[in-house]
Amino acid sequence: MQIKFTLNHQPVTLEADPSMRAIDLLREHCGLTGPKEGCSTGECGACAVWINGVTRLSCLMLAAQLQGQSVVTVEGVNPDSPDTLHPVQEAFVNCGAVQCGYCTPGMIMTAAQLLACERTPSRERIREAISGNLCRCTGYHKIVDAVEAAAQAMDREIS
Amino acid sequence: MKVHLPESLDALWDLLDQHPQAGIMAGGTDLLVSLRAGKQHLPTVICLERLAPLQTIEPLDQTLRIGAGVTLTRILENSLVHTHLPLLHKSVASLGSPLVRNMATLGGNICTASPAGDTLPALYVLGAKLSLASAKGRRILPLESFIQGPGKTALAKGEILDSVIIPFPAGFGVQHFEKLGQRNALAISVVSFAALIRTQDNLVQRARFAWGSVGPTIVRSPQAEKALEGNPLSLEALLRVADLARAAVEPITDVRASADYRRRVAGNMVLRLAAL
Numbered sequence: 543m544q545i546k547f548t549l550n551h552q553p554v555t556l557e558a559d560p561s562m563r564a565i566d567l568l569r570e571h572c573g574l575t576g577p578k579e580g581c582s583t584g585e586c587g588a589c590a591v592w593i594n595g596v597t598r599l600s601c602l603m604l605a606a607q608l609q610g611q612s613v614v615t616v617e618g619v620n621p622d623s624p625d626t627l628h629p630v631q632e633a634f635v636n637c638g639a640v641q642c643g644y645c646t647p648g649m650i651m652t653a654a655q656l657l658a659c660e661r662t663p664s665r666e667r668i669r670e671a672i673s674g675n676l677c678r679c680t681g682y683h684k685i686v687d688a689v690e691a692a693a694q695a696m697d698r699e700i701s
Numbered sequence: 702m703k704v705h706l707p708e709s710l711d712a713l714w715d716l717l718d719q720h721p722q723a724g725i726m727a728g729g730t731d732l733l734v735s736l737r738a739g740k741q742h743l744p745t746v747i748c749l750e751r752l753a754p755l756q757t758i759e760p761l762d763q764t765l766r767i768g769a770g771v772t773l774t775r776i777l778e779n780s781l782v783h784t785h786l787p788l789l790h791k792s793v794a795s796l797g798s799p800l801v802r803n804m805a806t807l808g809g810n811i812c813t814a815s816p817a818g819d820t821l822p823a824l825y826v827l828g829a830k831l832s833l834a835s836a837k838g839r840r841i842l843p844l845e846s847f848i849q850g851p852g853k854t855a856l857a858k859g860e861i862l863d864s865v866i867i868p869f870p871a872g873f874g875v876q877h878f879e880k881l882g883q884r885n886a887l888a889i890s891v892v893s894f895a896a897l898i899r900t901q902d903n904l905v906q907r908a909r910f911a912w913g914s915v916g917p918t919i920v921r922s923p924q925a926e927k928a929l930e931g932n933p934l935s936l937e938a939l940l941r942v943a944d945l946a947r948a949a950v951e952p953i954t955d956v957r958a959s960a961d962y963r964r965r966v967a968g969n970m971v972l973r974l975a976a977l
């Protein structure tokens with residue numbers, strides 16, 4: 543089946559099995575290894591991508607569902623200047639919010655989505671927002687620090 | 702496996718007619734996990750996500766009609782749900798995680814018919830009705846008659862759940878939901894409990910209770926409800942209700958909890974009403 547969609551802000555057309563999972567299409571056909579497969583059951587959030595601006599789990603989507611949609615992976619999270627880091631990525635680096643790094647792409651997608659909707663979420667709100675993204679290394683504290691720091695940096699930029 | 706994404710109900714009816722063995726997929730958060738685990742095999746999957754009529758939330762005469770394909774996140778964001786159906790709001794907020802709720806739908810949670818379905822106890826006490834549509838037309842069925850057992854519903858071949866009709870619980874000042882899981886996010890409930898209570902002059906006039914994860918389907922207990930009516934919402938009255946609740950439930954032992962524990966908690970959850 544021919545699947546046409548927008549991938550990281552560029553139109554793509556692929557020939558693929560419509561019943562393969564979206565994550566496999568992205569990783570194996572498109573070479574984007576940002577989305578990670580952790581649990582394959584929707585519990586870890588490592589595979590999170592944006593579909594039409596909403597964070598969704600690419601391991602629980604079929605390739606056919608991407609037809610005509612706009613898909614953004616962590617590789618395309620900073621479209622205005624793709625060679626620099628998104629403020630959330632920068633904050634993750636500065637706050638030491640990355641240990642093994644496996645959950646990081648999913649965390650970044652969830653956090654950047656949160657900050658696109660809410661300028662200054664509370665720590666409690668940040669914890670709730672990332673409650674579907676599992677991290678076995680950091681204990682979450684530095685991740686919440688990073689999202690908070692990114693919110694402040696982005697808020698400064700706007701005002 | 703073939704995948705279809707019909708964009709109109711007419712196209713859907715044709716597909717359901719041509720592919721009687723097809724699986725119907727809403728958000729996919731249950732179906733795709735089950736397919737990957739090899740628990741079921743399907744020659745064809747028909748996705749409902751592009752059907753506009755399943756995507757609307759609209760008020761109608763003191764009820765809210767929620768399209769079966771509306772995601773749980775959209776339900777949480779809806780101001781009418783917030784204002785008129787706080788009980789539904791609480792139960793939807795307890796399901797999965799924000800990422801799961803961005804995909805999972807109310808219709809999916811109902812049609813999966815899990816004994817642990819997080820929205821079901823609230824929908825039972827709210828008296829939700831279901832609109833079932835097929836090429837032949839529509840029929841309305843109370844949720845309680847629709848769900849027949851674990852994973853078993855009254856959905857006929859060629860039929861889909863198109864919307865859920867939920868009456869506003871006018872006059873019910875107490876709208877309580879509690880879910881006990883092994884953690885906060887992404888937990889399958891061990892026991893859940895929904896209650897609606899209408900009081901007058903500090904006496905309970907009408908009580909509606911439903912428990913999840915303590916039987917093959919959601920458990921109601923008219924005896925427990927009657928036992929509270931006419932009484933104040935006191936610990937003394939609730940202790941009697943809790944005993945009736947423990948007698949009504951039919952829990953099993955599984956990886957998450959023992960039957961004894963579930964029975965005890967199902968009663969204890971009722972006592973929480975004394976603190977409201």
